[in-house]
Amino acid sequence: MAISPRSVPRDLSSLPHVVIIGGGFAGVAAAKVLADQDVRVTIIDQHNFHTFQPLLYQVATAGLEPADVAFPIRTIFGHAANVRFRHAYVRSVDAPRNLVILRDGSEVDYDHLVIATGAKAAFFGVQGASQFALPLYTLADARRLRNRLLSVLEEAEVRSEHERAAIDLTFVVVGGGPTGVETSGALTELVKIAIRRDGLRLDPARIRVVLVDVAPRLLTAFVKSASTYAKRRLESTGVEVQLGRSVVAIDEHSIRFDDGEQIECAAVIWAAGVSAGDALPEDVSSTRGPGGRVRVTPDLRLLDSANVWAVGDAAAVPLRGEAFCPQLAPVAIQSGRHCAHQILHVINAEPTTAFAYHDKGIMATIGRNAAVAELPHGVVVKGRVGWLAWLGLHLWYLVGFRNRLRVFINWTWRYFDWPSGPRLIVADAETVE
């Protein structure tokens, strides 16, 4: 949704400058709060678009297009005279001099700095994982994964003529959280649609989707009944769920577990976790919490700073006691907003307040027509009602009415079973010319 602030006709250059690194949920939420205030805002991101990450698995499985889940940051703030966008990669932060250093060497000075750099896939030292496993955290990840999945199907059809082993249609998804559950469910759908709609000559019995996790149950953040439901639903759509399994090595065509067992497969999808540390600019030498996340004060400042803030996946946002908030979109949005309000307090010489996370529940979809949502106070919604709730909520939160309508049309189509989804293999680089 484009912001329409009250007009800001005054001279901007004299206003305090807030620099936000990262245009994800947290950075955009912070900038929206600041868009009609007496500050100058610069959002710096290496991509010129905001990504709606909860739907990336749909892009990866060819249900949605990149433009359905990505929205230009400039367009979001097009009417906010005090918000600028800078398409650049941040190399480091020179906190003593209040400077952000870009890759090309140019410097951007700030009065307040918001670190909203998100996270990157974490491979936990599993041998070969960073080279061969396919993560799903950025739009580029999603496109790469889609190209791989569709190419595997194309190649498998040709090989079937030569009577090759069925092993080449096994896909392993590592990680039983929402991303892993959603991706493995959507992957079985993609294969079925490709066979039914596209006349792909493949025996459905050759397809094997395996979801593995080291934990004893799926969706560990949810109550146990949700985990049980998700497992049963996934298994009914053909996904093989293997729990309590620890991955030790991955190569181009196999995955190996600590018990020595090995699964030969066409692709390993990595949904096992993220690390904030690798996404941080150099020289942000603050104390780290779990997952490389920057430790912050209750009002979201770095422990050693008065004007550098950290929010979203990049920050170890305090929950209560010694616990930290999970790395979820609602936490990112709420912490981004809170941080922006605190910056205004500091500028106005007012006291800041501690961040408090308002948990509105968590949800995960499991293939078509089913989802599980856990609301506060342990209320669990399952099945089609859960799916409709999931759909409505995601459409509501999608940035931009236009995207919302596009996604709605795409999903309506898919739901009513018309030839759905743009199953395009769009090469990253033109390898064949």
Next chain:
Amino acid sequence: MAISPRSVPRDLSSLPHVVIIGGGFAGVAAAKVLADQDVRVTIIDQHNFHTFQPLLYQVATAGLEPADVAFPIRTIFGHAANVRFRHAYVRSVDAPRNLVILRDGSEVDYDHLVIATGAKAAFFGVQGASQFALPLYTLADARRLRNRLLSVLEEAEVRSEHERAAIDLTFVVVGGGPTGVETSGALTELVKIAIRRDGLRLDPARIRVVLVDVAPRLLTAFVKSASTYAKRRLESTGVEVQLGRSVVAIDEHSIRFDDGEQIECAAVIWAAGVSAGDALPEDVSSTRGPGGRVRVTPDLRLLDSANVWAVGDAAAVPLRGEAFCPQLAPVAIQSGRHCAHQILHVINAEPTTAFAYHDKGIMATIGRNAAVAELPHGVVVKGRVGWLAWLGLHLWYLVGFRNRLRVFINWTWRYFDWPSGPRLIVADAETVE
């Protein structure tokens, strides 16, 4: 539109095998004719999608998404039991042995072969053109051009702070045919929208779009009044039209003409012509016509062959006398259909007939709200009526109802001036990570 042929329950392997190289307009049109006939059909293409080329300039100027103009070939023929798709690159044709050789060395035998390989941008030996000019013939071209245009705007905004010369916002479009006219018109719109909607801090007076052609008028395939109208319309939207100019060299930031004049510019867009020869598989050693096109008999066979056919942009399709049909979508569609019918005639031992092009007119759009269409008998339609005719015709011909609706929504949005177009810079390869 998905094909729903009468069911084909018989054993396919005994049927004559028609191999079609290329899933463009010509190849798809031929396969549609053959989809419910007593033949086996294999379409081979290096991309798994059909591209609606007349709208590529919209993708390049961020008005449409790749998925709006591309449609998976498998989905088009999903219900046709006798049509298969093979995602592969054809290296050569071994005509004496009736074999198509793929890049991986595997062979595909045929009874009839249809060469529908289209064309590639031709640079006519202009120095530096193949390296620095940006063509617009494939979906990959369009994405590359869009990334370049949007990146140039991003960089220019930053540089304006340092008071750099205005030269970095000059774009030169080479070629005054429909593609050049459409692209230069859409480019001025893109820049205006980016400034108005995205809050890009650029002085519109810095932007310069120059359309050059060696001919003395634009749209030489049209009657003169259409050329005059197109020039006037383009100039009124801010495009600088320079005619009778011959390009001799292009480098990263300039273009030079034969009179020694040089224009410094941020990008050169190449819409000056195509060559069929570079797109042909090796060993197709048939006689060549203009633009490297394969000479064909009146019934569209290679001059030296009884069972190899050529259609669309790849072929020098006879018009009348010594003339050849222009390289246009309607010629591709009609020649593809004709060729398919002739193949059926040959299989049934019936006489073949000569191809006759039914000219239904040509059209080009000139920015928003204006187009020029030349119907048979010299009837010319201009302005908004021409634009609506252009819009309707293109929506009608778009493969797939789904795409048609998506494009319609995108265009309606743009027309009514809502924040339009997905101005995403999606890197081909992740250069910044």
